[in-house]
Amino acid sequence: MRLAICRDGAHKINTATNKLNCHDKKFHDWYRFVLSFPPHLVRQYIDRFGLHAQQKILDPFCGTGTTLVESKIQGIDSVGIEANPMAHFASTVKVNWCVASDGLISHARRIADYAEKIIETERFGNLRTLSVEADSLLLKNSISPLPLHKSLILLESIRLHKDERYYNHELLAFAKVLVFSISNLHFGPEVGVRHLKKSDASATEDWMEEILSMADDLRAAPTQRADAEVHHADSRHLSAVLQPNSIDAVFTSPPYPNEKDYTRTTRLESVLLGFINNKNDLRNLKQGLLRSNTRNVYKGDADDDWVANHQEIQSIADAIEKRRIELNKTSGFEKLYGRVTKLYFGGMARHLAELRSFLKPGAFLGYVVGEQASYLQVMIKTGEILADIAQSLGYKVVGIDLFRTRFATATKKQMREEVVVLQWLG
Ligand SMILES: C[S@@+](CC[C@H](N)C(=O)[O-])C[C@H]1O[C@@H](n2cnc3c(N)ncnc32)[C@H](O)[C@@H]1O
Incomplete structure (x- = not known):
């Protein structure tokens, strides 16, 4: 194992680390979210976690399936969970190589x-x-x-x-x-x-x-095939889709607390393929997602209860609200900036709590998350807060690695994208 905190590690610049290398296009490039983490990052962590065939890696926010496809190429079984039907469909197809x-x-x-x-x-x-x-x-x-x-x-x-x-x-x-x-x-x-x-x-x-x-x-698909299953489900409820004590490792990138709406990113193809036919379908889809933008906050949402006693999250939400009032921002969405921050971390807490019984003791986990300042430029150190929540739920925090930086025009700052490495000791 080579795991360490490298918060001051060499600066990796966005452009080089974002691109899909030419030799990584196979299967991955069938359909992919722009700015998904690249396959080489998955490879790097499969190696660092010491994973081998017969072990199973989980991606609970699998999107277009980068972790699953790369694990399959590396001969490791995987399971993915995705709440957006279009992304779920893409992942399912991308790991089906049994086609003449x-x-x-x-x-x-x-x-x-x-x-x-x-x-x-x-x-x-x-x-x-x-x-x-x-x-x-x-x-x-x-x-x-x-x-x-x-x-x-x-x-x-x-x-x-x-x-x-x-x-x-x-x-x-x-x-x-x-x-x-x-x-x-x-x-x-x-x-x-x-x-x-x-x-x-x-x-x-x-x-x-x-x-x-x-x-x-x-x-050119390898003949020795690892299994990959993909479930259309919500990662805050795992019991219907996972077996207890069955997961050897997790590698994933959940949504970040910003205004990115994955249902907008995938809207055209979701509508043409019939995954979303009307406003009702869209609402149902959004309700199954982690609350990470103000377009998917609903009456009755209660994930924020999970972080009601977390001082830093409450202070960030308060700072956002104070800033909003100072700046006289009064739209319905702006009024939700503070609340969605709490709902986001509460949802992640719910997910991490739910996940524990499905992990084998000793399992390593990597969560790729980015610092954000989308809400009136109040800084959210997503990785550090997530590590803190995980620790309070009994996970060991192994380290926070720098993956890449991204220049944020609003704040004129390089924002860190990090891999929060955890271990479940059982
Ligand atoms: C950052 S993207 C993941 C990108 C992925 N690494 C890839 O290769 O495409 C986050 C994904 O989490 C999904 N998601 C959001 N809330 C979810 C939930 N509660 N359960 C499962 N998936 C969810 C989103 O639909 C989105 O596809």
């Missing part, structure tokens, strides 16, 4: 040909559109009319030719090209709409290219 690559290509070619024919036939007809309800869920101008029309035809063709062996891979490839090639969205890191909108897109060609790239990865 040649079959996938020839099936997809039939779909692409069919879609092209329809696009040609409907060239002078009305453009296809989403229902008013579905459209109201999207960020305005997420996608231009003609690219949307072609995407809807492609999606219909995928559905018409449904073959269980390839269907999910075809849909994930669709989600990826929809967001990254066809739409007007950009990520910086929060999702936004480009100034220069795309008036046309080669939807089927881009999709086919993505299928070919997937097929290459599948062809």
Whole structure:
């Protein structure tokens, strides 16, 4: 084991540590959150935790599955939990390598040909559109009319030719090209709409290219396969999805206490694939998430009870509220900045408390979190506070490692992104 606190360690700058290395694209690049932690970080901690085949690693906030995919490549069993259905779907597909690559290509070619024919036939007809309800869920101008029309035809063709062996891979490839090639969205890191909108897109060609790239990865998949299961669940309630005393290690990155809304980041593909059909679906989804932004705070939320006696969290929430009053910020969301900070750490406390009975004694845990100052520039040292909460719940704090820094324009400061390393001694 080589674990130590390295708070003054060498400065690692954001850009180099964010990028997906060329040799790390296999499987990982099928669909990925911009700024997810990179696969090499997972490798580094698999190594530091001394994990080997027959052991099981858990990612309780698995997102698009970086921990699961990398563990599978390294031959280690994994289990992921994710509350957002789109991210859950992506992770599930990314760890399914039991697909015949040649079959996938020839099936997809039939779909692409069919879609092209329809696009040609409907060239002078009305453009296809989403229902008013579905459209109201999207960020305005997420996608231009003609690219949307072609995407809807492609999606219909995928559905018409449904073959269980390839269907999910075809849909994930669709989600990826929809967001990254066809739409007007950009990520910086929060999702936004480009100034220069795309008036046309080669939807089927881009999709086919993505299928070919997937097929290459599948062809090169290792023959010795580790297991990976992915559950659509809430990491504050684990008993329905995990066996007691079954987890050897945890490596994860939960949301951070800032205004990032993962349901917005994934909105376009979630709506087109039918994971969110109306406002009710969206509310249900948000209610299953850790409260980490003011857009998902609800009446009756009570996770803050878990940190009611935590002095530092209460002081941060008070400082945010004081600042808000001084600055005369009066919107409904601004009024929730203090409360969401308490709900966030309370939710993490609930998760860490719940997790204990599923860990094997001696299990190591790595939580990747970032310092934040999104709420009126009041500094939140997420890693230190999380370590403190974990300690109060009986975990040993092994160290807080610097992973990378990020320049925050609002505060003009380098903000630390850290790995909080814990151990459960049983
Ligand atoms: C920082 S992202 C994880 C990114 C991930 N490392 C990856 O490779 O994509 C955090 C994830 O936690 C999920 N999440 C939020 N609240 C959750 C909860 N209560 N249970 C499970 N997942 C949750 C979010 O939907 C989001 O996908």
